[in-house]
Amino acid sequence: MRDAARDVVVIGAGIVGSISSYLLSRSGLRVTMLETDALGSHASGFAFGGLDPLNGHGLPEPLLDFSLYCFGRHWAMARELQRATGIDPNFQPRNRLYLAFDDNDVSQYDANVAWMKDVSMFDVHWVDAPSARRLEPRVNPECVGALYQQGAASVDAYRLTLAAARAAERHGAELVLQRATGIEYHGGRVDAVTCPDGRIEAGAVIVAMGPWSQIITDWCGTPLPVEPLKGQILRMRYDGPPLNAALNYRGNYVDSKSDGLAWAGSTEEEAGFNAHPDSKGRDAILSHLSRMAPDLANAALMQHTACLRPVTPDGMPIVGRLPGWDNLYIATGAGRKGILWSIGMSDIITQLITREDTQVTGAEHLTPTRFT
Numbered sequence: 058m059r060d061a062a063r064d065v066v067v068i069g070a071g072i073v074g075s076i077s078s079y080l081l082s083r084s085g086l087r088v089t090m091l092e093t094d095a096l097g098s099h100a101s102g103f104a105f106g107g108l109d110p111l112n113g114h115g116l117p118e119p120l121l122d123f124s125l126y127c128f129g130r131h132w133a134m135a136r137e138l139q140r141a142t143g144i145d146p147n148f149q150p151r152n153r154l155y156l157a158f159d160d161n162d163v164s165q166y167d168a169n170v171a172w173m174k175d176v177s178m179f180d181v182h183w184v185d186a187p188s189a190r191r192l193e194p195r196v197n198p199e200c201v202g203a204l205y206q207q208g209a210a211s212v213d214a215y216r217l218t219l220a221a222a223r224a225a226e227r228h229g230a231e232l233v234l235q236r237a238t239g240i241e242y243h244g245g246r247v248d249a250v251t252c253p254d255g256r257i258e259a260g261a262v263i264v265a266m267g268p269w270s271q272i273i274t275d276w277c278g279t280p281l282p283v284e285p286l287k288g289q290i291l292r293m294r295y296d297g298p299p300l301n302a303a304l305n306y307r308g309n310y311v312d313s314k315s316d317g318l319a320w321a322g323s324t325e326e327e328a329g330f331n332a333h334p335d336s337k338g339r340d341a342i343l344s345h346l347s348r349m350a351p352d353l354a355n356a357a358l359m360q361h362t363a364c365l366r367p368v369t370p371d372g373m374p375i376v377g378r379l380p381g382w383d384n385l386y387i388a389t390g391a392g393r394k395g396i397l398w399s400i401g402m403s404d405i406i407t408q409l410i411t412r413e414d415t416q417v418t419g420a421e422h423l424t425p426t427r428f429t
């Protein structure tokens with residue numbers, strides 16, 4: 058490599074780094090994306106790609122507005138990136154059935170229906186067991202009913218990441234396949250990012266290394282509480298038509314994807330940086346799958362993947378300028394929602410760098426200062 062100077066160096070070409078690079082380069086800045094492996098080669102390339110802004114950490118409070126903001130941006134972003142690159146991120150509306158098997162499940166869903174009904178973009182209501190099976194005949198007949206959520210969506214996470222990076226390159230960004238090994242700084246200002254083959258001077262640096270972002274503490278001394286949380290997914294070939302709706306049960310799901318396969322997931326495992334698929338994960342997913350849709354549990358296993366979500370102590374992303382630093386930004390920690398939230402996270406970082414302020418709703422809940 059060579060020594061170079063850029064307006065912004067983005068470390069990590071997952072979905073957050075790629076969309077941030079697109080937005081920054083589109084605004085006229087000279088951007089370098091540094092990636093140690095390959096574009097989208099970790100969670101961003103293997104995630105299920107569900108876009109459900111109503112379920113997950115921080116919901117409904119304090120992140121509902123932020124989550125709806127992100128959801129609202131996805132369709133337009135998918136079209137914009139497809140026009141720019143010819144790569145279709147496969148944004149598709151997908152309704153969801155959250156299945157209940159006992160009174161405990163029912164009372165949990167009841168509590169959620171109360172506030173979900175007020176979210177105008179979505180139609181969320183309770184359906185009894187026969188109605189759930191009419192909506193999707195492969196639903197387990199033992200289910201006692203389901204929360205039916207109309208209005209959610211899904212994308213192909215790898216294609217979205219690829220399209221964003223390609224679009225960034227069309228605006229002059231460069232992707233350099235090198236590992237960032239550290240930063241050079243004086244006072245609270247970063248001067249350059251170092252790599253095995255040289256250094257890149259940077260006007261601003263974005264740390265978007267997913268769970269590996271924690272290494273920033275070694276580089277600059279500022280604590281960053283991000284940890285890996287392993288998740289596994291099975292891709293399966295099955296007989297019959299695609300599912301009419303995604304099926305969900307206690308954090309597990311199955312849905313038909315654009316590759317014609319049913320994707321079923323997902324585990325949550327504290328396994329450090331071990332990202333190997335294993336039989337324990339496979340069996341756990343199959344057991345939940347047979348609970349949701351017994352017919353699908355006999356489908357042929359085509360691919361088994363594992364990767365690492367970046368998670369924070371409060372389950373919400375860390376997005377913003379690192380305290381005590383002029384030009385060092387963090388965008389990571391989105392856990393199970395990183396595909397959905399990536400656009401809002403990238404909007405925040407782009408606005409902070411180009412305007413020194415952000416108008417993104419809910420950004421105040423995501424600042425790195427909440428951990429200091």
Ligand SMILES: Cc1cc2nc3c(=O)[nH]c(=O)nc-3n(C[C@H](O)[C@H](O)[C@H](O)COP(=O)(O)OP(=O)(O)OC[C@H]3O[C@@H](n4cnc5c(N)ncnc54)[C@H](O)[C@@H]3O)c2cc1C
Pocket residue numbers: 068069070071072073074091092093094095096097098099100101102103104105106107108235236237238265266267268269287288289290322323363364365366367388389390391392393394395396397398
């Ligand atoms: C099984 C599973 C299913 C999921 N399903 C969904 C879903 O349905 N919906 C949803 O919204 N989210 C989902 N997620 C979550 C989502 O995938 C993640 O939150 C998101 O992909 C994280 O993106 P990222 O860009 O922050 O990190 P990553 O994708 O991990 O990217 C970080 C990049 O940084 C690179 N890097 C690391 N260190 C260095 C270095 N020193 N120098 C240069 N580069 C470096 C890595 O190689 C990597 O490419 C799922 C996650 C998993 C594991």
